[in-house]
Amino acid sequence: MVRLLQGKTMHGWTDVSFTWLLESLIDAFPNINLPKSYYEAQKITKDLGFSYETLDACPKNCMLFNGNDLSLDECEICGESRYKKYNESSGIIQCTTTKIASKQVRYFPLKLRLKRLFMSSKNAHFMRWHTDERTDDGIMRNPTDTP
């Protein structure tokens, strides 16, 4: 499943085309154990710690609209609108019912990823290598030589 989702990301498959691929694989191989839709596939990866959060950001990168700033419509620093507005050159129209963020960033929570990496004994060994197996000769030549 992770490999299929990687293909989706690498090749720009749409959510609908991914669901179609899953349905086709299930039709071709009835005993295969796959989720029935992209939505279900996403739920599996979320449980594995591969999920991310989407946060609105100021178009000029001043701030993120997170926590106490979720209710703001404009940047606290530069005053730029959080949402897209009509622009003749780009043809973007501000919708009155649904607000579309001007800029969004993806946040990948580190704690879940680290948990996932340490679930495998092989990966956990590699994750601890700098601490367990590097020679500590007192000379600082790598960031891992610091406390």
Ligand SMILES: [Zn+2]
């Ligand atoms: Zn700003």
